Amino acid sequence: QLQLVESGGGLVQPGGSLRLSCAASGFTLDYYHIGWFRQAPGKEREGVSCISSIGTNIYYADSVKGRFTVSRDNAKKTVYLQMNSLKPEDTAIYYCAAMVRSRQCVFSTQYYPIWGQGTQVTVSS
Numbered sequence: 001q002l003q004l005v006e007s008g009g010g011l012v013q014p015g016g017s018l019r020l021s022c023a024a025s026g027f028t029l030d031y032y033h034i035g036w037f038r039q040a041p042g043k044e045r046e047g048v049s050c051i052s053s054i055g056t057n058i059y060y061a062d063s064v065k066g067r068f069t070v071s072r073d074n075a076k077k078t079v080y081l082q083m084n085s086l087k088p089e090d091t092a093i094y095y096c097a098a099m100v101r102s103r104q105c106v107f108s109t110q111y112y113p114i115w116g117q118g119t120q121v122t123v124s125s
Helices: none
Strands: 003-007 010-012 018-025 032-039 046-051 058-060 068-073 078-083 092-100 119-123
Touching: 003 092, 018 032, 018 092, 018 119, 032 068, 032 078, 046 068, 046 078, 058 068, 078 092
Parallel strands: 010 119
Antiparallel strands: 003 018, 018 078, 032 046, 032 092, 046 058, 068 078, 092 119
């Protein structure tokens, strides 16, 4: 069974940090780019970051550049999203998703056939 499981979400004060993890099972992670997406209440799901299958290419949304860092450990079948200097507007459910490496990383959800269940991130004082 192809599966992604996110963890690491929670409640944090503005300016704080969280590290999200995305653990893969049932497939070879090396063959996939991994995207991080988020969805706030009443808003569309948006791309946050994408890391290519072996980590050579990394992309960030403008809203998180300089604050978020994505990395991956294919041997551990896990991708990470380090989030620093968090703002209330970062509050959302965060999802990781897998995209076949046959094309370049994109933020369009239609290219991601495998999704995790999401983890809630709340930034509030």
